[in-house]
Amino acid sequence: MRVLLFAHLKDRIGHEEFELTLPGPTSADELWRLLIATHPELGSFRPSVRLARNGEYADRHTCFLNTDELALIPPVSGG
């Protein structure tokens, strides 16, 4: 799974994307656990970051696959 980072997340992690291997179809909660296990600094951002699966906002029912493109969407500030 390709994981994209934006804005201050990119600054904090130090790069704009990384790869994450899922054990199989994965729930949003389990995905967060995997993300934080590999990048503990993401833990503090969880309350404010939305997940996007293949360019669509995810919800707690979304199932993620290894072939997906995941984006971590911090609070937006366009316009």
Add this chain to the structure above:
Amino acid sequence: MRIEILISSRSIDLQRPFLEYLDVGMGALASFTGIVRPEEDTRTITALEYEAYQPMAENIIRRIIEEIATQHPCQFVGVTHRIGTIPVGQAAIHIVASATHRAEAFHMLSQFMDRLKQDVPIWKTRAHDQDPLVLHPPQ
């Protein structure tokens, strides 16, 4: 309804008349331009940096416009959002809406901007002054 979306690092052409999108029967053409102000978080700045998750931003912008149009039909909506470094006084976003009557066009502009600031994956990332300030939104 025709929709035009452009997310680009190029300066926004505010002089474009959009005449090619004027349909017969259209009575209103309204626009809004968001301009980089010289202050950010009480600091004086010279520019702002923006970044976007571009494919998703374009899709979300289109969806927002289509949703608003179910209540406020328009003939044409054009959205241009600039990314990269934008100097103070220059446009970060420009939106144009044409409709039969002015109410629909004004509602489209107003509601679109509200939704943009909630859902479209575009961010201000840095403010430039003598000491570059990294913008961190509240947790």
